[in-house]
């Protein structure tokens with residue numbers, strides 16, 4: 122039944138052969154184009170590249186909603202390439218369903234916690250991803266969320282609309298500003314440093330950061346000091362999370378750390394929901410252990426509308442939109458397509474994950 126909804130496109134076999142790897146692919150292609158499955162409706166520019174490549178036959182789940190797992194398992198069978206999103210769990214079950222043809226997985230995301238990398242590596246499958254191109258959009262949204270949370274913008278808008286706006290009151294709607302503050306960055310990678318650079322002009326007094334190891338060259342850009350996570354929690358007015366989700370970072374931000382934070386502190390998470398223990402976060406926000414939190418990512422996603430965190434005025438929750446600018450999502454789609462095509466051709470990918 123689902124197949125009826127899919128878009129199936131046979132690309133033209135028309136391109137010149139460029140390398141010996143390409144020759145191999147093209148040799149196969151003369152008989153059979155590489156089968157590629159695209160697991161969602163994505164900016165068309167990326168799909169066009171695949172369709173116009175001349176080396177693959179594209180089948181797409183051309184809908185905004187997630188492809189049902191059973192349909193995904195059916196559609197990947199025999200595929201040579203898979204273009205997927207962070208919502209698709211690429212695990213043993215899926216890889217087994219895909220079978221030995223699968224040579225390239227290209228995820229339209231920088232995060233890759235949805236990919237079982239051990240299983241993928243075992244099968245010799247190459248993986249493309251989309252770092253860098255979403256750094257600015259994500260940093261920008263992090264700053265927007267931080268300001269919305271610390272300056273209580275959601276509450277203020279609601280009050281203005283619902284009649285709560287009486288006379289000008291000196292003690293009303295006061296929040297916390299960045300000027301003279303200490304900002305703690307957990308994970309000083311591409312996005313962490315970009316957030317630091319965006320925040321610097323707000324008059325931040327001091328940047329602290331923590332990571333697996335000191336990164337003096339990157340840290341120098343914002344004069345950030347390397348500290349253990351506990352110290353960062355204790356001293357920061359704002360903590361912003363930018364680490365990848367791994368077994369080591371799962372639940373990293375928990376009641377132990379909340380208990381160390383300033384009562385006036387604001388926590389921001391635009392990385393992955395599971396880095397924060399949400400039950401502990403709820404406790405911290407309701408007992409006044411911390412002042413507020415802004416989350417662009419949660420567990421699960423979407424967060425059910427009756428989730429207790431939605432009842433809190435001091436918690437701003439966004440639906441995982443950090444990279445959501447038209448230009449960024451278009452670039453991500455194009456990069457993911459180019460990664461996939463390079464993988465199919467046996468050529469170096471523009472952005473390949475080292476397994």
Ligand SMILES: O=C(O)[C@H](O)CO
Nearest residue numbers: 229230231232255444
């Ligand atoms: O991992 C990613 O790419 C983000 O979470 C969404 O753009």
